[in-house]
Amino acid sequence: xxxxxxxxxxxxxxxxxxxxxxxxxxxxxxxxxxxxxxxxxxxxxxxxxxxxxxxxxxxxxxxxxxxxxxxxxxxxxxxxxxxxxxxxxxxxxxxxxxxxxxxxxxxxxxxxxxxxxxxxxxxxxxxxxxxxxxxxxxxxxxxxxxxxxxxxxxxxxxxxxxxxxxxxxxxx
Numbered sequence: 001x002x003x004x005x006x007x008x009x010x011x012x013x014x015x016x017x018x019x020x021x022x023x024x025x026x027x028x029x030x031x032x033x034x035x036x037x038x039x040x041x042x043x044x045x046x047x048x049x050x051x052x053x054x055x056x057x058x059x060x061x062x063x064x065x066x067x068x069x070x071x072x073x074x075x076x077x078x079x080x081x082x083x084x085x086x087x088x089x090x091x092x093x094x095x096x097x098x099x100x101x102x103x104x105x106x107x108x109x110x111x112x113x114x115x116x117x118x119x120x121x122x123x124x125x126x127x128x129x130x131x132x133x134x135x136x137x138x139x140x141x142x143x144x145x146x147x148x149x150x151x152x153x154x155x156x157x158x159x160x161x162x163x164x165x166x167x168x169x170x171x172x
Contacts, residue, residue, distance in 0.1 A: 047076035061140035064156035105133040111142040
């Protein structure tokens with residue numbers, strides 16, 4: 001068992017760390033989940049862990065630099081939800097819709113090229129965000145302050161071939 005430096009986990013009162021086949025480390029603190037040293041092979045297990053931790057949540061907002069792996073991780077989440085659809089970045093269409101085998105709708109937003117709040121409003125994006133369907137939103141900072149009240153913040157960073165993911169339930 002390896003302990004993650006406690007300074008990396010703010011408000012850390014209780015730290016539970018699991019080792020999953022020496023592929024990645026998981027630390028859970030209330031509703032904060034930190035996954036480190038994730039290789040591309042482990043993304044499927046990591047996606048399942050995030051979905052299990054935040055099973056009742058429907059809106060996931062993804063933060064990270066260009067190329068950090070947001071779309072790649074969303075693809076793993078869509079797979080873990082039970083969809084066979086191929087995930088692509090919806091940059092030019094703002095939103096892509098996927099379906100699980102059970103018919104559940106999954107929505108993938110990419111707000112990188114969003115020009116204005118009006119464009120988001122006119123596209124019906126806000127109606128989709130409060131539809132109750134599971135929503136994965138890249139570049140949510142483009143609509144800072146206009147996102148639904150509660151969501152899961154997913155911060156992704158890349159260190160070479162390794163990925164670090166921090167997921168935490170947030171309220172506006």
